[in-house]
Amino acid sequence: MSIKPPQPAPSWNHRPDEIGTLIKDLLAKDRSLMDKIAALPAAECDFQSVFLALSEAETDFDAVAEPLSFYQNVSADKALRDASNEAEVLVRDYGVESSMRIDVYQAKVAAEKNIKESGQWDKLSAEEKRLVERMILDGTRSGLALPEEKRNQLTALKKELSQLCLEFSKNFNEEDQRITFTAKQLEGVPKDVISGYTKRTEGSEEVYDATYKTPDIFPIFKFSKDPETRRKAFEGYESRLEVNVPILSKALGIRRQLASILGYETWADYVTEVKMIKNGKSVIDFLDDLEEKLRPVGIKDRDTLLALKKKEHEELGLPFDGEFYIWDYRYYDRKFIESSLDLDDMVVKEYFPVTVVVPTILEIYQNLLGVRFEEIDGTTWHPEVQQFSVWEKDSKDESGFIGYCYLDLYPRSGKYSHAAVWPLLPGYDRPDGKRSYPIAAMVANLAKPTPDKPALMRHDDVVTFFHEMGHVFHGLLSHTKFSRFHGTSVARDFVEAPSQMLENWCWEPKVLEKMSSHFETKKPLSPELISKLVKSRYVNVGLFYLRQVFFAKYDIQVHTSSEDQDYTALWNSLRESISLVKSGKPAPGQGTFGHITGGYDAGYYGYTYSLVFAADMYATVFKADPLDSSRGKRYREKILVPGGSREELDSLKDFLGREPNSKAFLNELFGSQQSASL
Numbered sequence: 001m002s003i004k005p006p007q008p009a010p011s012w013n014h015r016p017d018e019i020g021t022l023i024k025d026l027l028a029k030d031r032s033l034m035d036k037i038a039a040l041p042a043a044e045c046d047f048q049s050v051f052l053a054l055s056e057a058e059t060d061f062d063a064v065a066e067p068l069s070f071y072q073n074v075s076a077d078k079a080l081r082d083a084s085n086e087a088e089v090l091v092r093d094y095g096v097e098s099s100m101r102i103d104v105y106q107a108k109v110a111a112e113k114n115i116k117e118s119g120q121w122d123k124l125s126a127e128e129k130r131l132v133e134r135m136i137l138d139g140t141r142s143g144l145a146l147p148e149e150k151r152n153q154l155t156a157l158k159k160e161l162s163q164l165c166l167e168f169s170k171n172f173n174e175e176d177q178r179i180t181f182t183a184k185q186l187e188g189v190p191k192d193v194i195s196g197y198t199k200r201t202e203g204s205e206e207v208y209d210a211t212y213k214t215p216d217i218f219p220i221f222k223f224s225k226d227p228e229t230r231r232k233a234f235e236g237y238e239s240r241l242e243v244n245v246p247i248l249s250k251a252l253g254i255r256r257q258l259a260s261i262l263g264y265e266t267w268a269d270y271v272t273e274v275k276m277i278k279n280g281k282s283v284i285d286f287l288d289d290l291e292e293k294l295r296p297v298g299i300k301d302r303d304t305l306l307a308l309k310k311k312e313h314e315e316l317g318l319p320f321d322g323e324f325y326i327w328d329y330r331y332y333d334r335k336f337i338e339s340s341l342d343l344d345d346m347v348v349k350e351y352f353p354v355t356v357v358v359p360t361i362l363e364i365y366q367n368l369l370g371v372r373f374e375e376i377d378g379t380t381w382h383p384e385v386q387q388f389s390v391w392e393k394d395s396k397d398e399s400g401f402i403g404y405c406y407l408d409l410y411p412r413s414g415k416y417s418h419a420a421v422w423p424l425l426p427g428y429d430r431p432d433g434k435r436s437y438p439i440a441a442m443v444a445n446l447a448k449p450t451p452d453k454p455a456l457m458r459h460d461d462v463v464t465f466f467h468e469m470g471h472v473f474h475g476l477l478s479h480t481k482f483s484r485f486h487g488t489s490v491a492r493d494f495v496e497a498p499s500q501m502l503e504n505w506c507w508e509p510k511v512l513e514k515m516s517s518h519f520e521t522k523k524p525l526s527p528e529l530i531s532k533l534v535k536s537r538y539v540n541v542g543l544f545y546l547r548q549v550f551f552a553k554y555d556i557q558v559h560t561s562s563e564d565q566d567y568t569a570l571w572n573s574l575r576e577s578i579s580l581v582k583s584g585k586p587a588p589g590q591g592t593f594g595h596i597t598g599g600y601d602a603g604y605y606g607y608t609y610s611l612v613f614a615a616d617m618y619a620t621v622f623k624a625d626p627l628d629s630s631r632g633k634r635y636r637e638k639i640l641v642p643g644g645s646r647e648e649l650d651s652l653k654d655f656l657g658r659e660p661n662s663k664a665f666l667n668e669l670f671g672s673q674q675s676a677s678l
């Protein structure tokens, strides 16, 4: 019955001892290819000899390197994981070396000149032109168009910067301080949390030492009845990485110098040049606008929580100064949810057995996007992994083949501990004219069954799974000529938008009913539970998003200002004015802001920015009928197929039929605000 795919599934049978050799051979092969391109006489540099050749080299390189470096996340064999990790280090180092090859850059420049002078440019397709532009941009952004002296300066500064970022994150990971409370001070904190603290005697009193790790400290913010305990815990938590303050100042100074050498006004302009938003000023405008619109929602949220605080302080006989502090937020947010929603996570969970949710989600996607999953046998990296060949829904021969997909869903020792998707191979046109098909792997850690219950998912897990499957389909259904534009290789401030949009399915009553089935009664979620669940989605979102805006504004301000400043003062003043909560004693909280040194610099806005597009796409096209396959087809054609082969804004406009805007996003927040406060 089943058709033979035109491309065999990969064999996952690498031995630890062969990985090193495979990678070293790969690097040597790539290096000699680069040498060959670099050695071309200027007159012989053209689209084929330079850009196509580089694109093929890139594709061949990734096809070998990606699967080999994937083992470290999923293999049960430690030796294989280690070998895979070492391979990745070699690949990364080589990446730095090859990105700095001035000779290859010169070949690109010569080729671009010849293409434009010979008239070849006009004959190139839009995607081919984009390839040329992006490849040139790779070089100029690395500083290869600069004179040697500047290039050397750049390299030295980059090394210093990466050292500082490493130091920042090392401090972050190794932070190991304790904060001490008495049992009385911890009143309200769940007993099982307190039993995890270190108990000792101080003088005649028994005290508890808590770390600043999330499972220890967050329950204090959420449950401690004593506002003084919450204040002390919060101030300690915010100050725990003061050691990072001078490191961050230095890093920001270096980024300013780098931007200036590369010819950008600010670091934010440099970073956002290759994003959808394009420049620092647009980020600032986006955040200003969002803040202004969110403010009334946030004030309403805060006033509700403040009234709750006033009432509780009166009941407990505590002094009340009329202020809402940052250490009150998590505590009253929880109290509000408990008192207004009466929603029990654990009850909801009983309606989401893995064995029902996973196949139902796959079915929803298959119908929506017109594809068919066929589970196939074959070796993978672990016996628990499911392997699928993916086909057009009605395909009758091999022309309907789309690619391969793996689901590796259950936890085991040594495995990556969150949920994520690896686009293992991109799709692209091969030089012989045939098609190379993509492969995507979903790695998750869904619960395993217990003796008395099957494996169950919290609603949160269901949302995450649906979101991640969105990335899988982006990786499978994209169809571009060049691998570098395939699927999720879109701008980083857009890449989450499709999956964020798809999360909406998990909040639609119709869909919730379809994918739930109580593990004992087999009944779907009741309309009453569904309505509580849906209401919980937007509780206190005004305050939540204003907090996001605060982080994003801090990030963009420090990356657009032209001189050094008091970053601690800025942290505290911005937070107070944006998040609508009082701060107390100014603490150097920026030392804990890992995004800023962890590769997300001048990028924090991206999370909310892509949500705006997600909401717009959903409301405009899917909301009326989220399971309708004609809408799914439109999404597939306009958003998934083009991948990064054109500007993301063009894909959005094509899909929406107009320029995107933030109305749908704000409607969600404002609309829900009315019902949530009832």
Ligand SMILES: [Zn+2]
Pocket (backbone or CB within 6 Å): 467, 468, 471, 496, 499
């Ligand atoms: Zn995602």
